[in-house]
Amino acid sequence: MAADLESEVQAIDKSLLECSAEEIAVKWLQANDLQKEVYQHLAYYVPKIYCRGPNPAPQREDMLAQHVLLGPMEWYLCGEDPAFGFPKLEQANKPSHLCGRVFKVGEPTYSCRDCAVDPTCVLCMECFLGSIHREHRYRMTTSGGGGFCDCGDTEAWKEGPYCQKHELNTSETAEEEDPLVHLPEDMVARAYNIFAITFKYAVDILTWEKENELPGLEMIEKSDTYYCMLFNDEVHTYEQVIYTLQKAVNCTQKEAIGFATTVDRDGRRSVRYGDFQYCDQAKSVIVRNTSRQTKPLKVQVMHSSIVAHQSFGLKLLTWLGSVIGYSDGLRRILCQVGLQEGPDGENSSLVDKLMLYDSKLWKGARNVYHQLFMSSLLMDLKYKKLFAIRFARNYERLQSDFMKDDHDREFSIADLSIQIFTVPSLMGWYNMCINPYFLKKARMLITEENLMTTIIKTFMDHLRHRDIQGRFQFERYTALQAFKFRRVQSLILDLKYVLISKPTEWSDDLRRKFLEGFDAFLELLKCMQGMDPITRQVGQHIEMEPEWEAAFTLQMKLTLVISMMQDWCALDEKVLIEAYKKCLTVLMQCHSGFTDGEQPIVLSMCGHSVETIRYCVSQEKVSIHLPVSRLLAGLHVLLSKTEVAYKFPELLPLSELSPPMLIEHPLRCLVLCAQVHAGMWRRNGFSLVNQIYYYHNVKCRREMFDKDIVMLQDVVQQNNTLIEEMLYLIIMIVGERFSPGIGQVNTTDEIKREIIHQLSIRPMAHSELVKALPEDENRETGMESVIEEVACFKKPGLTGRGLYELKPECAKNFNLYFYHFSRAEQSKAEEAQRKLKRQNREDTALPPPALPPFCPLFASLVNILQSDVMLCIMGTILQWAVEHNGYAWSESMLQRVLHLIGMALQEEKQHLENLSEENVVTFTFTQKISKPGEAPSNSPSILAMLETLQNAPHLEVHKDMIRWILKTFNTIKKLRESSSSSPVAETEGNIMEESSRDKDKAERKRKAEIARLRREKIMAQMSEMQRHFINENKELFQQTLEELDTSASGVHENSPVILDAKLTALGPEQTRVAEPRQVVMCILCQEEQEVKVDSRAMVLAAFIQRSTVLSKNRNKITPDPEKYDPLFMHPDLSCGTHTGSCGHIMHAHCWQRYFDAVQAKEQRRQQRLRVHTSYDVENGEFLCPLCECLSNTVIPLLPPPRVLFNRLDFSGQPNLTQWIKTLSQQVQAIQLLRNEHCASHSGHSEKMDQLQLPEGFRPDFKLKNPYSESIKEMLTTFGTATYKVGLKVHPNEEDPRVPIMCWGSCAYTIQTIERILADEDKPLFGHLPCRQDDCLMSLTRFAAAHWTVSSLSAVQGHFCTLLASLVPNEKNGNLPCILDIDMFHLLVSLVLSFPAIHCQDFSGVSLGTGDLHLFHLVTMAHIIQILLTSSTEENGMDQENTNSEEEVAVLTLYKFLCQCTGSALKEISSGWHLWRNLKAGIMPFLRCSALFFHYLNGVPAPSEIQVNGANQFEHLCSYLSLPNNLTCLFQENGEILNTLIESWCSNSEVKRYLEGKRHAISYARESNKLIDLPDDYSCLINQASNFSCPKSGGDKSRAPTLCLVCGTMLCSQSYCCQTELEGEDVGACTAHTYTCGSGVGIFLRVRECQVLFLAGKTKGCFYPPPYLDDYGETDQGLRRGNPLHLCKERFKKIQKLWQQHSITEEIGHAQEANQTLVGIDWQHL
């Protein structure tokens, strides 16, 4: 069956390929009824091309469609071969100067904060780089796809609308010109014809709903094949769909994933192909299986020819989009065709049809036609406007459709407005940064289409749930309503963007339509006025938290709109007056509704009386939502600001303002807050606390809290009466003058003041400040313009972020009662400011700041301060304080009174200072407070009371403030004297002040002394607790710990300094050092113990990991771990085993007990709750009990191991040649013995007797293990761990590979540390942190001792094989050639396995002699290795013609090599070059060897190599017992070396290399670095946006992620790129770590601007990216959008973490600190 189909398809292909596009086009040109001809053609061919089987074959379909279907259309359109026609069109085209580039998902977009009209105006990267905005303050973001570049749109930019590229086209006035004039007339006609037919065909077929018929087409295909088509919805999850499909259509999981991915991406996918019944059956299974959710998956059985025509319909739309790209004229024609009204009148144009059918189309179809709209209608200046009108007319319908549609808004036509409107943001929808200008022409739509009213009415229509008074009600609303509510919010965004560009001129029409919209808006606000009222709960706690978020969400969303409404009103006096009146009327309507029945009452005080309404907030309903009152307050301020109130008082209903009505509700709201703070509303639960919080919160307060204060300010100044004794309120009412219109300030003053008060709390980062300040519609806070004046910027260090610090001179502007402080902020700020003053040795008073004067409309407010009532209140409270007899006074009450007095004094002082001749100062607070109270009370004057209080012992904290008041009082008095010249008697105030000041000084000194003593005591305690302290302060942790260790351990550093003696690390000449006694302390039991061979083992916590940090070949295939032989390390170092340690020491048994406890705890925990930990106990992982560093084993501490076996003196030691001979004999003997042993177990055989054993060699000798049981056990433990981790196998202590892995880990770890030191230009010794020093020493000594617990014969066997690689014997064939051996690994293995042979050698040769000869031998092999692979370019460097001894010698050696290789080696005649090359190449090896022998033998390093200095090479040679002229080694041992070199060079691999047939590593190997990152982050974004998923054929990747180790871009966190790894599905990143980093990975998630660390499948964390904005902050998630640049230091820090193998450790710390990281499925990234 399948084969039949295949052949059938092939047959069809042939007949189709014979079609001639030209012939068909000719036929069409002659046709009378073109539509009929074309339709017939399509009816016949489309089903033959599309949908020929179960799976789409896009390539075949595209090819055939182009040939048979589109080809004729192109011929017809061009009237000639389109291969010539289209280029001609393109040439003749005068392109528009609009860029119009449509953004891909993830592409970077730029907006200029200085020049963009609003934040939706964006540029593509290319245009941006060529624009002037590059030098401006710009914002960068990533596009969610769709949307286009605004370059060239003069209405989008205040300045610089063109980039360099698009400026070229603006010479002519292209806008006026009709693009059709550039087209030949006949072509215009043909274009009309073909566009009309194809566009209509596409629209008809896409909107077609019948199942067995086609629109205007014959069903030619008779074979009844069907598709079972599955559609996307946003209800079902991926997993549900995959599971259902497996069941319904019997497919594999992989296929199901494929289906689901396509459905999600394209919106539909056929899942079955066949006859109707076959498809219908699948449909019913799917429906049945998914109907348990709210609704089943949408499935439809469709006739294959309908699907075919739909596929082609989409293809046609794409084609149209590309054809109009050739010519603006064609674009214009398509627009005309699209908008032309059809026969059915209104809404019958093709564009309308598509729009109105939008919510019924699947995603893929929507995307295609949206794209077409964007490249046609929105790119044509004339049709943009016409389209906008269509869009606005259909607005209501489109929005309603959208409400019902379950697709995300990004896939809806309604989103075309979002694309215009939305501020780019990653938070909600994908950000769309499109900005077609048609709605920027919103004013046109307001007037012509009444868009504003339409939007608001649509909004109201969709929010129908109301209470009896007609207010919105969100209580008990259903999930469906909640869903609708979320959708309906997008309308507010539309409204916002309609208002975004403000009119510069008002026509009567605009006024009328705006006010009409304003009316609608007031209706909306009316529904909010008083919504969600609450009643104080008494007795019982509320049972259910009421729904409050919805109302606040609405409020928050509307905040900007309310502000913008006010901004519009402010622009036109007539509008303002009308709006004010309307607002007042609506408020009165609201008011009459819910104060009914409340009787006015009269309150009297101090002879004043006022009528008010009795309303007990604590018993009756209160609402926080009062938008109408607040809008009126806003408009009232505008009246003052625009001076309309003074110019046209007669037009305003000012006299109608009734204070109680105006202020009643705001006041109730403030009283509510006061009561909540007082704890009266506790039983109302959290929702209320939340509401109060948001009321003050920066997001809402501009249109809530602030406006309530304004409302009171309005009214209080008219009444000049006090209503409530709320001192705080009075402070605010009199003091808050920083809004333009209320006080004589401008907007920058207001922002400055906000910033000053924020920074008074503590220094803050830019982003924190931005969050604390309200933003306008352009997302600007205005902060940048003033911040420099009030704050200093402090750059960030390696961690943390840049901070702004308040300038000291701004501290005087601090107001303790700043109205935007929350209670917590207020007390923090108070504390911070007092502390600052103490540090500066100032008094700690925080007096009120001097304030700007009020605007005239509010000027009389200040008189509250000197009103009788106020003075009476002040007096009373002070009296209470003086009497101090348990009256109801509180300190904060007093503090507020003092603050008010201070304010009054400041006010008076300012009045006096600004006094002009003719004015009289009416503010006479000082006089009033000097007067004593009148009879009958006869109370003392306020001044007198203050003087009394100054010395009151119980008011210590207020002393400084009172003193400040008295001082200011005196200053004012002096001012008055000088101005009025009327002498006033000197009060004693001054004198008092002086004497008290002295007293005070003494007191302060005494206190300071006490404080100092206390500090010292604390410091002493501190140092004791320092280790604990470190644990709690992870940030300081590493550094401090290292310092601490240096000072505390002190064990190794005081190795005896031997002056003037030549220090030698190895060999017979080795410097003898008495090893100091090593006493260490166990961190667990705190007991001390000496490290000795026979004592209990002490161990270091350690972490072993596989590593590719040094790898020179990341593509190497990992060998099968079970069979892999690790004996020889390849010089590409592709995978090594690294051991690290935090340096903390424990008893082995203490550790064992600790680990058992951890294990038991973990088991219990896993049983109870499935919580993961940051460490994997089953894998032997634990956290160091002291520093919580991740560890997976322990290393035993040992004394220098060689001392034990060095038995003899050094006289008469053999030279290298002799030694090798003897050794070869020994090796031979051993190998023979081993063979014997294998062959027969019958003891000595004849061969054995034949064998002449070398003198003194006793192969039967068994050495007694010198170590204690406990140490032996730990040797095995660590050895097995190294083997298990290094090879990724199950532990097996018997495996002969165990010792190899131990030597390898020692060598590899030394190599990594040598690289780190070299990269940082640090000397070899003297700069290692203690933890590394300890680790290397124990690791080396452990590796040297490990053979004692291994099988002797196995180790001997390893040694024999290792040696054979350099000294060949007939037994060991097939060993790697010297090009394929890492010589340092070889050296370490040889030296550390040698004792296994040497221990049976009683000939008198010392172990040291063996070490030295082995070292020399390997060194020489390395020299040959370097010379063979040397890539020296003779002409590369300036040559000095010195012809030194070294140069001559190395040249001789090289010539000998040439001989040996049969002259295959490159001819080099410069000894100078060779010698330099050799020195550079061998340096890393020598440095590693120095470290190795230093730790092995404990000989201190000479002081010269502890610092960076000259002659490092010579000093190293001397320490390593090497001649400075390395080639001397060859001369000294010429006899044997010539043979060896010849044998090395004769290896076939060496030959192949020399013939250029293979590659080899050359020396010195360069250190690996992380990849180079670009300075500008947008380069990366651009790179990522060009990256498409490698598996799903050109699709954009959702989470492009860059490997920082090798630079590969990956498609992370997505089903498409999941692979199977060790039987589990893992994401692209995890899979990549296994090949690139042997399980460890460092990535940059480009869209998120976040570094990702991964280790294994379960460990991971996010890390701050190395990119900072100008404020020294990172932008994780790219939410702020400031330009980001590479911070080299931070990148280096990440690189260092990697080179030091600390990534896993870093993850461990991060996961310990943040438990939520543990739960993330890292392997899916």
Ligand SMILES: [Zn+2]
């Ligand atoms: Zn552009």
Ligand SMILES: [Zn+2]
């Ligand atoms: Zn441009």
Ligand SMILES: [Zn+2]
């Ligand atoms: Zn600019």
Ligand SMILES: [Zn+2]
């Ligand atoms: Zn212990």
Ligand SMILES: [Zn+2]
């Ligand atoms: Zn530790």
Ligand SMILES: [Zn+2]
């Ligand atoms: Zn990589």
Ligand SMILES: [Zn+2]
């Ligand atoms: Zn992918």
